[in-house]
Each structure stands twice: as C-alpha cells, then as structure tokens.
Amino acid sequence: MNNISLPDLNKARFRSAGYKAEIIRNALDLNDVQRNLGSGLNYHVITYGCQANVRDGEVISGILEEMGYAHTELLEEADIIILNTCAIRENAEKRVIGEIGFLQNYKRIKPSLILGLCGCMAQEDVIVKQIMEMFPSVQLIFGTHNIFELPKLIENILVNNEKSVKVYSRQGNIYEGLPSVRTSPFKASINIMDGCDKFCTYCIVPYTRGQQRSRLREDVLSEARQLVSAGYKEIMLLGQNVNAYGKDLSSDNGDFARLLAEVAETGIPRIRFMTSHPWDFTDEMVDAIAKYDNIMPFVHLPLQSGSNSVLKRMGRRYTNDEYIALFDKLKSKVNELAVSTDIIVGFPDETDEDFEDTLKIVEYCKYDNAYSFIFSPRPGTPAAKMTDSIPMEVKKERLQRLNGRLAYYSKMNNLKWEGRTVEVLIDGPSKNNPTVYSGYTPQSKLINFTLKEGQIGDIINVKVTEGRKNSLNGEQE
Ligand code: SF4
Missing domain, CATH: 3.30.750.210 (Transcription Regulator spoIIAA)
Incomplete structure (x- = not known):
C-alpha cells in the first residue's frame, strides 16, 4: 500500500456542487492477519475536544478490539497509544504536542510501542509536517476520514516496519457498521x-x-x-x-x-x-x-458575539435581534428551558462597543452556563488573515469582565433550584468527593448528592439543597 498520504487544507476547502457522500456499509473488512495483530497486546486512546471526538475515540477502540487489542488504563502497559486530537484552539494543539513529547519516555523504554495521532490536528498540513519533523518516533498518523483504515495502517507498521501516514482532505463519505466500545x-x-x-x-x-x-x-x-x-x-x-x-x-x-x-x-x-x-x-x-x-429542556445556543458587525465578519448569518427572537421563542415554548452558549472575545478589531453589545445579550439571556474564550486564529481560516489592532491585554480584561457576568448568572440560575426536586441520572461517585454521587438534571446541571438507594444508571429524585456557581448539591428523596 502507499503508506504516506499527507493532508492538504487547501483541498479540504473544496466543495463540489451536487456532491453526494457515499454510504459505505460494513466498512471494516478485516483479513485474518489484521484480526490477530493485536492479540496479547494493549491499547490506550487519549481523546481531546468535543463529543464528536469522544465518539470517534469509541470507534477507534472498537476497531482495535476487533484486531485483538485489549484496553489498558496504564500507559506503561500499552503497546499502542493513540492521541485523538482537537484543533479548535491553539492551546489544545500545544497540549497535544507537549503530550507527544512526554510519551517519548514510554517509547524509549519500550521501542516497539506505536505512537499514533488522529483527529482534527491530523488534518492540518502544517501541524503534521511539524510533528513528523519534531517526533520521528510517531509512526501512525490518520485523519478523520481514515478511521476505518486503521487495521491496514497498523499492519503496515507491524509487518513492514514502515510509517503509516494516511490523511485524506476530501469531502468525505459515511461509514456505517464500524464497531465501537461505548464508554x-x-x-x-x-x-x-x-x-x-x-x-x-x-x-x-x-x-x-x-x-x-x-x-x-x-x-x-x-x-x-x-x-x-x-x-x-x-x-x-x-x-x-x-x-x-x-x-x-x-x-x-x-x-x-x-x-x-x-x-x-x-x-x-x-x-x-x-x-x-x-x-x-x-x-x-x-x-x-x-x-x-x-x-431534555436544555439547548446549547452559541452566540459567539452580540455585535452585528462582528457576527457579520464571523460569517454567522444571524443578527443579534434574530438571536434574541429565537431565544425568546425557545424560552416561551419550552417549559423550564436552560440555555448555554459559546462566546468568543477579542475577535479581530472587536471594538469596545462591539464588546458592550455582547454584554448586553448576556444580561438579557442570563445564560445557565457558558464557554468563553479569547479568539484563537486558526491558520488557513479567513479570520486568521484579518487585521487585528486589539492588544491582548484588552482582550484579557474583556474576558475577565465577561466571565464575571457569566458566573453571576450561572449562580443565580442555580439558586433558583434550591428546595426543588429534580430527576437525576446517576453517573457515579463524584470526582471531587467520592462519598457523594453525581449526575445531571434534565437542564444539564451537574448535581452532587447523597444516595440512599439505587445504583449507577438509575434515574432518581433528588432534592436540591444548595445552588452553587457551577453545580447543585442535593440529597435523594
Ligand atoms: S457552524 Fe461554524 S463554528 Fe460550528 S462547526 Fe460549522 S463552521 Fe465551525
């Protein structure tokens, strides 16, 4: 097989009129060699980023298990470690590069260890080039369109002792029937x-x-x-x-x-x-x-900016009035709806007035939860080429002001639940305090509570005793 196929972001921009994605069923067609390649070996997948990546991580695990690999939580026991990456912000990418550097230690101790990279970072030509130069020990790189080819790529490494880099920059197909290990x-x-x-x-x-x-x-x-x-x-x-x-x-x-x-x-x-x-x-x-x-009465409705001029330059295709009209419609029709959002601060040339427009919408919508970030230019996107006269200090100060208001409304919304009974799906012991359990309410609010009876995966009634900034406390009724 041709085992090197590098990404090309310019090609990835391309959309052909009338293109119809092909549905490929039973996309994983393992031969006998591939079915046994992982026998007696362990895998570990590290996933960053969004829920779509988490789901891809489950599919990657499913494919590896079909190849005979067994999951391990311990990096030192792994024979293959795959970093399933996110490219949404520069910070996320820096973390992954730091992690690859750290994983070199394991590769030194166990030279047969396969280090792999996939996900959105693998689709970026500059990043892949950088990783191949900095870390020649990374033998496996595959893109978001190439997950189903994993067995062939691993076979090439183990049997032919060659690198496998396979990243398509195409419009994409739909792969049905891939195995997965649900988390x-x-x-x-x-x-x-x-x-x-x-x-x-x-x-x-x-x-x-x-x-x-x-x-x-x-x-x-x-x-x-x-x-x-x-x-x-x-x-x-x-x-x-x-x-x-x-x-x-x-x-x-x-x-x-x-x-x-x-x-x-x-x-x-x-x-x-x-x-x-x-x-x-x-x-x-x-x-x-x-x-x-x-x-569930919960909608994540990304605002990104409250300024019409910024929304236009972001290519968001709605105005602040249209956003508010939709927000009002949702709130009036859906009983006890909670709304969360994403906001980007410091988009190129965002003025003080633009930022104040964002704050106005925050004051109006009083979000239950929000993810707010300073604009991170992504190479290859139009916004990365825009002129930007706003100093980082100003962006940081705006983010701080915004976060203060978001935290205020998050707490106010949580206080409203005190004394009420909510249905909670029990996720398991709380991460921070294993003596209590945690789960989510219909409004997607994290709640920690004392459990009298029931088990993980049950839906139970919990009385809310305290509304906090980012969560609720309660006790089972
Ligand atoms: S809708 Fe906009 S922000 Fe969301 S994935 Fe598409 S391009 Fe990105």
Whole structure:
C-alpha cells in the first residue's frame, strides 16, 4: 500500500456542487492477519475536544478490539497509544504536542510501542509536517476520514516496519457498521452527521471534518432502538450543526425536527443534542423539544458575539435581534428551558462597543452556563488573515469582565433550584468527593448528592439543597 498520504487544507476547502457522500456499509473488512495483530497486546486512546471526538475515540477502540487489542488504563502497559486530537484552539494543539513529547519516555523504554495521532490536528498540513519533523518516533498518523483504515495502517507498521501516514482532505463519505466500545453502559452518543458547510470565518472544522454528511434517518433510528433494547437511559444526538441535519439528503428523509421526534418515540428516557447553530433552528424543532418530555429542556445556543458587525465578519448569518427572537421563542415554548452558549472575545478589531453589545445579550439571556474564550486564529481560516489592532491585554480584561457576568448568572440560575426536586441520572461517585454521587438534571446541571438507594444508571429524585456557581448539591428523596 502507499503508506504516506499527507493532508492538504487547501483541498479540504473544496466543495463540489451536487456532491453526494457515499454510504459505505460494513466498512471494516478485516483479513485474518489484521484480526490477530493485536492479540496479547494493549491499547490506550487519549481523546481531546468535543463529543464528536469522544465518539470517534469509541470507534477507534472498537476497531482495535476487533484486531485483538485489549484496553489498558496504564500507559506503561500499552503497546499502542493513540492521541485523538482537537484543533479548535491553539492551546489544545500545544497540549497535544507537549503530550507527544512526554510519551517519548514510554517509547524509549519500550521501542516497539506505536505512537499514533488522529483527529482534527491530523488534518492540518502544517501541524503534521511539524510533528513528523519534531517526533520521528510517531509512526501512525490518520485523519478523520481514515478511521476505518486503521487495521491496514497498523499492519503496515507491524509487518513492514514502515510509517503509516494516511490523511485524506476530501469531502468525505459515511461509514456505517464500524464497531465501537461505548464508554458508558447507560449514556450513549449517536453521530447523526459529520462535517460542516457553514464556514464560519474563525473555524477550522469545515476543513478538518469535510462536507456535511447526514446519516440516513433509518440508520440513526436503528442505532437508537438498539440502545433502547440494551437498556440505555440517555442518547446524545451529535453533529457539528444538528439543525442542518438532512439538508444534504432527499426530502423523504426529513429534517432534524422529524428525527428528534422519531428518536423520542423510541421511548429512550432522555434525549439531548449538540450543537445547534442559531441560523438553522426551525419552529418545528422548537415544537418537538416542547412536545416530548424525554427531550431534555436544555439547548446549547452559541452566540459567539452580540455585535452585528462582528457576527457579520464571523460569517454567522444571524443578527443579534434574530438571536434574541429565537431565544425568546425557545424560552416561551419550552417549559423550564436552560440555555448555554459559546462566546468568543477579542475577535479581530472587536471594538469596545462591539464588546458592550455582547454584554448586553448576556444580561438579557442570563445564560445557565457558558464557554468563553479569547479568539484563537486558526491558520488557513479567513479570520486568521484579518487585521487585528486589539492588544491582548484588552482582550484579557474583556474576558475577565465577561466571565464575571457569566458566573453571576450561572449562580443565580442555580439558586433558583434550591428546595426543588429534580430527576437525576446517576453517573457515579463524584470526582471531587467520592462519598457523594453525581449526575445531571434534565437542564444539564451537574448535581452532587447523597444516595440512599439505587445504583449507577438509575434515574432518581433528588432534592436540591444548595445552588452553587457551577453545580447543585442535593440529597435523594
Ligand atoms: S457552524 Fe461554524 S463554528 Fe460550528 S462547526 Fe460549522 S463552521 Fe465551525
């Protein structure tokens, strides 16, 4: 096989009119050699970034187990370590490069160890070149479109003692039937689509994940029904922009509102979805969320900026008034809805007035939760080439002010739950205090509580005793 195929971000920009992604079923076709390559060996996958990456990590684990590898939590026991990476911000990339440096120690002790890199960073030509130069011991690099080829790539390393670098920069296909090892026996993610065609000017995702490709509704529903039969309690429907689901398919397939309703009809106790671009949020979607009790009353609605001039330069395709109108509609139709958001501070040439416009929306929406960041230029995106006269000190000061308001509203929203009873899906012992349990309320609020009876994966009633800045405390009723 040709074992070196490098990424090209320029090619990844390309979208051809009328392109139809191919659905490839039973994409993992292992030969006898590949089926036994990992026998007696251990794997460890380290995943960074979003839920889509977490789901990819589950599929990578599934493929490795089909090859005979066994999972290990201990890096020193691993025979293959795969870093499943995120490219959304420069900091995330720096962390991965630091981690590869750290993993060199394990490679020195065990020279047969395979170090691998995949995910969004693997789609960036500059980064891959840098990693290949800095760390010649990284033998395996594969892109977001190449996961199904993992067995061939590992075979090439183990049998031919050659590097395997395989990264396609294409629009992409849909791979059905890949195995996966789900990280939880009661909460599961379903990828309903991959890729994105929105091309927000700051975002690298349309380049790293390719053209929007929706899975057929029947394939999604069949996965959801299998999860219901297996006793799962919560399904997260995943996509870079779930609201645009189905736009790339024939109208018979239906849109996200229809999919959401039909997943709700499977009877799964809890449904969540992530992420929603405000531009594609239809009335039918709002109605579906309002109608079904098992669609959780929580929406992540990225604002990014409250300034129309910045929104325009970001290519977000909505105005601040349109955002507020959607927010109001959701709040008025969906009972006890919680809303979270993403905000970018210090977009190129963001003025004081632009920033004040963002604060105004924060004061209006009083978000339950928010992720706020200083703009991080991603090489190859239009925003990375924009002139920027705003000093970093100003950006930091703005972020601090914004975070102060976000924390205030998060706490205010949490205080409102004190004394009330909420349904909680028990995740397990709390990370910070193993004497109490933790889980999430329908509004996606983290709650720590004392458990009287029940077990992990049960949905129980908990009385909220305290609203804190980022979580709730409570006791089982
Ligand atoms: S909608 Fe915009 S921010 Fe979201 S993945 Fe697509 S390009 Fe990136």
